[in-house]
C-alpha cells in the first residue's frame with residue numbers, strides 16, 4: 456500500500472507557506488463563539504510543495520477514468536467528456552459567480568439555465584423543467600414528490616402504492632418508499648419487458664403511478680409503452696420516466712410522446728459530465744403542464760428579454776437543493792448540446808446503440824445472452840457457460856478484466872439475471888477499441904476453460920487484490936488516525 460500524506464509528514468520539512476490574506480481583518484471573536492475557536496495548531500501534514508504535488512499526482516495515476524481507456528460500466532454511462540465542456544464550466548465569468556449576486560448581474564448564467572431547461576423539454580417532450588436536483592436519485596425524489604402533490608391537491612389521497620418493475624434500478628423503489636409509498640413490483644416477462652398481465656392485475660384506485668426506465672436496465676426498449684401508459688392513466692395513476700438511459704433514444708423517441716408525466720434526466724450520464732466518484736451530478740426533472748405548478752422554486756423565468764428568479768408559485772413543492780442546482784454541470788450540458796446540435800445528439804444515441812449491438816454480436820458465441828434481442832445502448836450477458844463448465848463466476852471475469860487494464864462492466868445487476876454482466880460501450884469508442892475489448896473478453900473465456908485458476912484468482916497485476924467490499928461499505932474508515940488505522 457502507498458503511504459498516506461500524513462505518514463509522509465516530517466517535522467519542519469520546509470512546508471508551503473500560505474500568503475497573507477487579501478481581505479480586510481475580521482475580528483473573529485465577534486463573529487464566532489469562543490467555544491469554536493481553535494486553541495492549537497491545525498494538524499496538517501508537514502510537507503513541502505514539491506512532495507505534496509508528487510503525492511497527489513501519484514494518487515491520480517492510480518485512478519481509472521474515461522480518459523484512460525474503455526469504461527463499459529452498464530447503466531452508468533461513462534461517456535467521454537468533451538474538453539470544451541470542461542473549458543466552458545471553468546470560464547471565470549461562470550465559475551466565479553456568487554449565487555447571491557443580484558439577477559441583473561447574472562443574466563448570462565440565467566440564460567444558460569433557461570435555455571438548458573427549454574432544450575431538455577424539447578428533447579424529452581415535456582413542458583417545463585427544473586434544474587435543481589443534484590443527481591438521478593434526487594430527480595426521482597423531486598418527481599415522485601410532485602406526483603404526490605398532484606394527487607393530494609385533487610383530494611385523491613387513497614393512492615398509496617407505487618409500481619416498479621423487477622428490473623428497475625434500486626433508487627426507484629427506494630425513492631417511492633422515502634416519499635411514503637408502498638412499493639409493489641411488476642414482473643418482467645420472458646422478453647425482458649414489463650409483463651402486461653402482471654401489470655393489469657396490480658392496477659386499481661390505490662395506484663399513484665408507475666416508475667419506468669425505457670430502454671430498461673436490460674438495455675431493451677419497452678415496446679408496449681403506449682399500452683402501459685394507457686393502462687396506468689386509465690386507473691388514475693401517473694407515469695414516471697427514469698431517464699438514466701435517455702442516451703439511447705435522444706432525438707429519436709421522446710418520453711413525453713410515450714405518455715410519461717414526469718421525467719428525470721441525468722446530465723452526468725447523457726450530456727457529458729463525468730459520472731461516478733460521488734459527483735457532482737445533475738438530475739433535472741421535466742413535467743407535463745398538469746404538474747407544472749408543483750415544480751421547485753425558484754424557477755428561472757424570462758420577461759421582456761430579462762431573466763429572473765420567480766418564487767411566486769404557491770403550490771410548488773419548495774426548494775430541493777440550495778440555490779439553483781449544480782450550475783457547473785448545467786454549463787457542461789449546455790455546451791455539449793450546443794456543440795452537438797440536434798443531429799449530433801441523435802448521432803450520439805445511434806452510435807451508442809450501434810456499439811452495444813456490435814459488441815453483443817461478437818460475444819454471442821462465448822457468453823450466454825439471457826434476453827437475446829436487438830438491444831439499445833447496453834446489453835446483459837452472463838457467465839452461465841463459464842460457471843456451469845468450470846465454476847468461473849462473473850466476479851472472476853470482472854476481476855480478470857482489471858489485469859488487462861479495463862474497468863469492468865456492471866456486475867450482478869439487474870438482479871433478475873443470474874451472473875449478470877451489463878455492458879455499455881460508450882458511443883465515442885472506435886471500432887478498433889471495441890475489437891480490443893471483444894478480443895479480451897474472448898481470451899478470458901478461453902482461460903476459463905484452459906486455466907480457470909488464473910481467472911478465479913484474478914486480479915494479478917493490480918496494486919491491491921480482491922478487497923472486502925462488504926466490509927468497506929459497512930465499516931468505512933475514512934479518517935486518518937495517528938495509530939495508523941486507515
Ligand SMILES: Cc1ncc(COP(=O)(O)O)c(C=O)c1O
Pocket residue numbers: 530531590591592593624626668672697699700721736738
Ligand atoms: C437506471 C438508473 N436509474 C437511476 C439511477 C440513479 O442515478 P444517480 O446515480 O445519478 O443518482 C441510475 C444510476 O446509475 C440508474 O442506472
